[in-house]
Amino acid sequence: MSDKPKLxxxxxxxxxxxxxxxxxxxxxxxxxxxxxDIAFFPCIxxxxxxxxxxxxxxxxxxxxxxxxxxxxxxxxxxxxxxxKSKVMVAFGSCAYEGCIPALSNxxxxxxxxDTVYLNxxxxxxxxxxxxxxxxxxxxxxxxxxxxxxxxxxLDQVVDVDYYIPxxxxxxxxxxxxxQVVVGGLLEGAPLPPAGSIVGAGDVAVCEECHLEINEKTIxxxxxxxxxxxxxxxxxxxxxIICMGPATRSGCGALCPQVGMGCRGCYGPMxxxxxxxxxxxxxxxxxxxxGGPGDDEHDLDRMVEEAVDTIVDPAGTFYRFxxxxxxxRRTKTNGASKEAVL
Amino acid sequence: MTDKNGYEPVIVGFxxxxxxxxxxxxxxTARLHYAPNMRPIRVMCSGRIDPTFxxxxxxxxxxxxxxxxxHPGECHYAEGNIKALRRFILLRRTLKQLGVEEERVQLVxxxxxxxxxxxxxxxxxxxxxxxxxxxxxxETVIGANGHGEAVxxxxxxxxxxxxxxxxx
Numbered sequence: 001m002s003d004k005p006k007l008x009x010x011x012x013x014x015x016x017x018x019x020x021x022x023x024x025x026x027x028x029x030x031x032x033x034x035x036x037d038i039a040f041f042p043c044i045x046x047x048x049x050x051x052x053x054x055x056x057x058x059x060x061x062x063x064x065x066x067x068x069x070x071x072x073x074x075x076x077x078x079x080x081x082x083x084k085s086k087v088m089v090a091f092g093s094c095a096y097e098g099c100i101p102a103l104s105n106x107x108x109x110x111x112x113x114d115t116v117y118l119n120x121x122x123x124x125x126x127x128x129x130x131x132x133x134x135x136x137x138x139x140x141x142x143x144x145x146x147x148x149x150x151x152x153x154l155d156q157v158v159d160v161d162y163y164i165p166x167x168x169x170x171x172x173x174x175x176x177x178x179q180v181v182v183g184g185l186l187e188g189a190p191l192p193p194a195g196s197i198v199g200a201g202d203v204a205v206c207e208e209c210h211l212e213i214n215e216k217t218i219x220x221x222x223x224x225x226x227x228x229x230x231x232x233x234x235x236x237x238x239x240i241i242c243m244g245p246a247t248r249s250g251c252g253a254l255c256p257q258v259g260m261g262c263r264g265c266y267g268p269m270x271x272x273x274x275x276x277x278x279x280x281x282x283x284x285x286x287x288x289x290g291g292p293g294d295d296e297h298d299l300d301r302m303v304e305e306a307v308d309t310i311v312d313p314a315g316t317f318y319r320f321x322x323x324x325x326x327x328r329r330t331k332t333n334g335a336s337k338e339a340v341l
Numbered sequence: 342m343t344d345k346n347g348y349e350p351v352i353v354g355f356x357x358x359x360x361x362x363x364x365x366x367x368x369x370t371a372r373l374h375y376a377p378n379m380r381p382i383r384v385m386c387s388g389r390i391d392p393t394f395x396x397x398x399x400x401x402x403x404x405x406x407x408x409x410x411x412h413p414g415e416c417h418y419a420e421g422n423i424k425a426l427r428r429f430i431l432l433r434r435t436l437k438q439l440g441v442e443e444e445r446v447q448l449v450x451x452x453x454x455x456x457x458x459x460x461x462x463x464x465x466x467x468x469x470x471x472x473x474x475x476x477x478x479x480e481t482v483i484g485a486n487g488h489g490e491a492v493x494x495x496x497x498x499x500x501x502x503x504x505x506x507x508x509x
Binding site: 150325 | 396399412415424426427431
């Protein structure tokens with residue numbers, strides 16, 4: 001190979017959207033090809049793990065790691081790529097904070113396997129066969145990865161140099177980050193301090209959103225199918241849950257501006273540890289139910305009824321940040337150590 | 342008070358400056374006997390209590406969290422306590438999904454003259470938490486959860502180095 005900087009991109013527990021987002025930087029992808037040698041990128045080129053094992057330590061200059069850590073293979077690849085890479089980037093929401101895969105932290109491994117392999121109307125598994133991590137076949141022993149109880153973010157497994165949020169990260173942000181890294185690699189330009197969140201803004205999504213805010217409060221929430229939002233007004237003020245106030249900018253407020261409340265994929269704002277808790281606070285401010293004049297018991301009932309219109313609070317407020325939240329996962333009562341594994 | 346397993350519940354109490362902290366003060370000056378399990382933290386208003394505080398307390402080792410403020414209609418800042426109530430009810434639902442028992446996070450209204458009510462609430466909550474047992478979120482819920490234990494031989498032999506050891 002030439003002496004061009006080496007680029008790797010790997011998917012762990014993710015959907016592949018991050019790779020598509022990288023390819024979506026348009027004609028800049030040609031520049032990427034010009035500047036970098038691809039060292040490992042299973043989505044677009046044929047590489048094997050053995051190739052990576054053969055590289056000396058620190059051989060890869062930039063590794064874009066996307067996907068959460070869901071099983072032992074994900075963890076193994078994270079450790080391997082960390083060892084072989086100079087700059088390790090948690091690319092996209094899964095690697096940064098768990099994202100959709102980490103919603104399964106609201107249940108347990110046992111329950112997940114039960115739904116997937118045993119108790120589900122579309123399943124025919126009379127012998128109750130579950131996947132085994134090793135299996136003897138005539139050709140030898142087969143190993144499959146071990147499925148963890150808890151989904152983790154990349155930085156809970158290895159050291160991470162930079163984070164690029166988003167589900168997926170926006171192409172213009174990816175290109176901006178690549179330019180900074182290329183500047184650093186080729187011209188020695190200063191890189192952002194380690195641990196930085198790059199390719200995103202440092203204000204709330206609301207700051208980028210053009211919908212009109214009237215500081216209106218509401219009495220209940222609506223699910224998307226229950227309401228036809230006014231396309232020019234703030235969605236939260238119309239009773240649609242929009243994570244904008246608790247979410248980092250950088251996407252250009254794409255979702256709210258087409259009538260869909262912000263999902264929160266760019267993660268918490270700078271300095272905030274728990275995105276869900278902040279959203280919960282914002283909701284309490286916009287929800288004007290009950291007042292100082294009401295009886296204490298009536299108050300409880302009124303607020304309970306209003307909160308009933310939020311169907312899945314944990315899944316809504318932590319849709320992308322479960323693995324990185326303060327509590328990280330649900331407590332499963334009385335689970336033995338085996339059950340937890 | 343410690344039971345035979347050495348478990349003594351720890352309650353982190355967030356008390357509002359104008360009512361509940363004074364209620365606790367009154368309970369003290371009136372020499373009321375009540376469980377010594379609450380660690381009071383004074384905040385200016387129950388409306389100042391960010392749910393982050395509660396989650397952090399639970400993660401960092403508290404067995405329960407008590408939020409105490411002025412009765413509705415008596416808030417020094419007009420309706421800070423109503424905001425606290427809305428947050429609390431939403432937080433309680435969220436915590437339920439996270440497997441946290443309802444008794445572990447409680448909201449109490451206690452005015453400056455209600456030392457007795459605050460003391461009784463602390464007694465009651467302490468007993469409820471004693472029933473439930475310790476929470477120990479960091480150790481028992483987050484823990485290692487199987488991570489690292491099952492990483493295959495490749496990682497364990499080929500990659501045996503400090504990075505790996507930290508990760509495992």
